[in-house]
Amino acid sequence: MNLAAAVQLPMVFRWRWVWLAPSTLFLAVMAGTAIGETAIPLETILKVLANRLWGAEHAVDRIDAGIIWNYRLSRAILAACCGAGLALSGVVLQALLRNPLADPFLMGISAGASTGAVAVTIAGLGAGVVTLSLGAFAGAGLAFSLVVLLARAAGSGTGGGRSAQAAGAIILAGIAGSQLFNALTAFIIAKSANAEQARGIMFWLMGNLSGVRWDDVTLGLPAALGGLLVCLWYRRALDAFTFGADSAASMGIAVRRVRAILIAVMALVTATMVSMVGAIGFVGLVIPHAMRFLVGNRHTRLIPASALAGAVFLIGADIISRVIVPGQVLPIGVVTALVGAPAFAVILIRGTRRR
Template identity: 50%
Template sequence: MTLRAQDPQPRRHPGRPRRRSGRPTGHSRDTSSDVRDASADVRDASAIGVTGMLLGLAPLLVLASVAGAITVGPSDLGVADVYGVVADRVGLGSSDLTLLQQSIVWDLRLPRTLLAGICGAGLAICGVILQSLLRNPLADPFVLGISSGASTGAVSIVVLGIGSGAIGLSTGAFVGALASFGLVLLLASLAGGTTDRLVLAGIAATQLFSALTSFIVFTAADAEQTRGVLFWLLGSLSSASWTDVLVCGVIVLGGLLCCVAGAGWLDAFAFGNDAAASLGVDVTRIRAVLLVLTALMTAVIVSTSGAIGFVGLVLPHLARALVGVGHRLLLPATALLGAIFLIWVDTAARTVIDPEELPVGVATALVGVPAFALVLMRARR
């Protein structure tokens, strides 16, 4: 067999100095590339226009969703009434509603709606981070068993009575979340570290921690505790308080800001850890910080509202379709979408079978499973 390399560019003479034009920016540019540049600018401008409009509109939509969702329910309330109560409470006006109605708005529906928005945003952000860092379109806190672990941690606190109060619950959930996440990453890396191994490890961890939770509930809880725990494991925002809103709000907002500050690093993980390292990212540190941040956000959310699935899985894909893959826009867009989504799903959950209440995790699963199937089919392609 003969191989002959036909050199399309005649080989340089060894003695002749090489033409060096420094860096790519230094190259001469022909007119056609100038034309391309101009059209690219137009394209960019329109892209910024569309995404800018979306991002500008979305906070208004979130506000409108909060105000709108509060009016939905058995008491006959309008947006103006809600505004009146809020103005009254912050000392900028007065409300002509009865004290009971004021209490429904201020103590029940407002914190619950805000918490729904915060949890939706937080779970969706966790989904983006996990999908990007682990390079897996199916990653989300629920699928990877982090929610399960957090539930086990929280249930141990409630049923076994270790520690007390919201801080104790969150701490238990955080420890559980870290434990299950660590287990999943360890299992996946021992099994070869590929995409499907990670999902399989997540399933294993979900099963294990669900079993542990059931074990704790069946051996230690009384009937009253069991009913409470089960309802809460399916996800419920019915016990939302202003403390929950504050704690979750601070953690989720902090998490979002941290992630947006590191958006370029998250982008760099698109082709894996080595590629990110070769782009100047301190992979070990950034990964550790972001994964712990995800576990922390998941833990705080699970400890206040239970395990709500599919928000983190589906909404990042929807957001990518709207604003593209760059994390600087993707993260806030996903957060806003997550907020709007969970506010309305929770509103539906507390009203569709009125006077009973559907666990919000059941509602998100009913919406999420068909969407999950779509993501799976896309991932196969």
């Protein structure tokens, strides 16, 4: 391959994304809107969109129009936002921690966000001043800080915590942090919630998109887009972090500042998603690894690919959760776990063999 062809390949890849990503995402959202207990034709969906967005006057059944606009479309869009946000969080954590098993669910961030959200809504923490998303963000930040401190303490007790020891320490610390904050969540529910609230919260904690409305989309969409833009802005720094903090510093990157910004933004994105749909596991673990296999390790490609794949994956998981059991909607976290748990095992076995 000559030099001209080598330069042309990245350009072709970029132009391909210009039309491929929006079309794929649009088709996934349309599928999420059309497929359900009652199938709705694509033509009807397009007519409803034309009526709502451009003031067209197509004749559409009112019930179908209500289902499309007030229920399924907003649900599909928020599922895409959550999938993209969680996948981006996985990309960032895996690069910063240099650990292939890092993701918001395993690192305790989702559990901490759930505790913060439940503390605000059920226990009344903040006396009405603290919002649900702010409570979730505080819980996520507290959980991740605890996990990092615990991992450092474990690492300092095992000769510096390098290589496999450091990777094992951070994962074990994440599991311990998740269990702690899950226990705190259960305690708050048992102490402050009545039977009806407890049932609704436990269903929500497993991942629930049933109550999603357009107000949630206006919060989730900016969070996902903001996270994507921040990740793209620091894409070269993330490339450097994959070789270690020392290598990143030698390239002129302000390691502490960049790491703090990226972790804070990803914690905020995760907390925003958890506050709306609950803790959904394994998206941030499975999607980045699948995209590395397809597009490589360069974050210029990995970040947009992971965001798109995460969005499509969670829309697909939501569709499955609605149709797999007739007349019943499963928590979406059940579907993602059924896919994520085997993928986690594969990643763990491959990582062990490489060492």
